[in-house]
Amino acid sequence: MSSTVFAPWDEPEAKPLIRFQNVTKKFGEFTAIDNLSLDIYEREFFALLGPSGCGKTTMMRMLAGFEAPTSGRIELAGKDIGKVPPNKRAVNMMFQSYALFPHLTVWDNIAFGLRREGMETNALKARVEEMLRLTRLERFAKRKPHQISGGQRQRVALARSLAKAPTLLLLDEPLGALDAKLRQDTQFELMDIQEKTGTTFVIVTHDQEEAMTVATRIAVMDEGQLMQVATPDRIYETPSSVYVADFIGDVNIIEGRTTPTDEGQIRIDWAEGQPPLFATSSQRFDAGQTGYLAIRPEKVVISAEHPETADNVLRGKVHDIAYLGNLSTYHVELANGTIIKAQSANTRRIARRSFTWEDDVWLSWTATAGVLLAR
Numbered sequence: 001m002s003s004t005v006f007a008p009w010d011e012p013e014a015k016p017l018i019r020f021q022n023v024t025k026k027f028g029e030f031t032a033i034d035n036l037s038l039d040i041y042e043r044e045f046f047a048l049l050g051p052s053g054c055g056k057t058t059m060m061r062m063l064a065g066f067e068a069p070t071s072g073r074i075e076l077a078g079k080d081i082g083k084v085p086p087n088k089r090a091v092n093m094m095f096q097s098y099a100l101f102p103h104l105t106v107w108d109n110i111a112f113g114l115r116r117e118g119m120e121t122n123a124l125k126a127r128v129e130e131m132l133r134l135t136r137l138e139r140f141a142k143r144k145p146h147q148i149s150g151g152q153r154q155r156v157a158l159a160r161s162l163a164k165a166p167t168l169l170l171l172d173e174p175l176g177a178l179d180a181k182l183r184q185d186t187q188f189e190l191m192d193i194q195e196k197t198g199t200t201f202v203i204v205t206h207d208q209e210e211a212m213t214v215a216t217r218i219a220v221m222d223e224g225q226l227m228q229v230a231t232p233d234r235i236y237e238t239p240s241s242v243y244v245a246d247f248i249g250d251v252n253i254i255e256g257r258t259t260p261t262d263e264g265q266i267r268i269d270w271a272e273g274q275p276p277l278f279a280t281s282s283q284r285f286d287a288g289q290t291g292y293l294a295i296r297p298e299k300v301v302i303s304a305e306h307p308e309t310a311d312n313v314l315r316g317k318v319h320d321i322a323y324l325g326n327l328s329t330y331h332v333e334l335a336n337g338t339i340i341k342a343q344s345a346n347t348r349r350i351a352r353r354s355f356t357w358e359d360d361v362w363l364s365w366t367a368t369a370g371v372l373l374a375r
Contacts, residue, residue: 016040036072077167092166105144106148139360187210242292250296283372291372300363302330302361317355318361330344
């Protein structure tokens with residue numbers, strides 16, 4: 001296999017599998033999707049991420065054919081699917097509730113859709129066996145849904161959805177009902193299955209960690225609009241707005257007035273009695289403009305002594321400590337009452353932790369560690 005990175009969205013000649021073109025969806029007076037355009041490519045594991053009510057489920061229901069756009073068009077493989085009924089689309093949807101038939105065995109649940117299509121017996125048998133292997137359910141083929149665990153039921157629903165070899169599989173909060181440990185395991189299974197089948201997956205989730213784990217690209221949504229569409233690392237490292245920075249992961253946001261310096265950095269004056277901060281930016285900032293410096297806690301170094309060579313240095317007291325096993329997040333209160341979070345890995349036993357409550361500490365980070373945003 002070639003080691004080229006999978007990134008069709010960067011190839012000008014690549015044709016998207018799914019195209020939303022200026023799609024608007026209204027329910028009465030309420031606009032659920034607002035003039036939205038988006039391309040999704042074949043073999044992608046694409047995540048629609050956002051808070052409740054942001055429009056992500058409406059997008060999915062329009063792809064499935066349960067809702068029609070008020071205006072604009074949706075294409076699948078170059079064809080307008082606006083008028084195509086759900087059962088005639090090469091699209092399958094896996095619901096949060098799994099919707100398995102309780103009276104049927106795992107085997108028959110998976111075979112259900114194929115039987116309805118009238119698939120020939122030998123082909124049907126081979127396809128069901130293949131799906132059982134893919135989802136590692138061979139041992140459970142004869143059991144009923146109530147005789148297997150939640151995670152296994154989840155895999156049965158997945159096997160049933162994939163049995164008909166859809167071009168596109170839609171997953172609506174598919175791991176919502178699973179506990180944390182199982183969710184993690186299942187995320188990796190989903191990625192594995194998606195890679196093996198080459199099916200395009202579109203997942204709806206409000207869980208940022210889940211989206212960051214499974215997706216090739218993420219669309220962060222808010223109030224029916226796309227805030228940013230990018231790979232997980234771009235969304236985390238270079239968010240396009242305060243909203244995206246704040247929605248993904250933990251972040252400190254410091255608002256201040258910007259002044260470009262001769263050294264190509266931008267100085268941020270942000271609080272009375274506090275030293276100015278320095279950042280770099282590819283965006284242009286004018287003197288006196290409001291800027292928002294987004295800095296991740298893991299990029300902030302916490303130390304007992306004043307650091308010698310750092311672009312940004314602040315002094316404060318340890319106000320709170322969140323111990324997360326592999327790392328600790330220190331909430332440090334500055335003299336003006338601002339709280340800045342700094343994170344460090346726990347390489348030593350907790351009893352030997354360097355800092356504790358009320359300790360005086362220094363926080364520092366480089367000019368390139370944060371992202372300066374205009375809004």
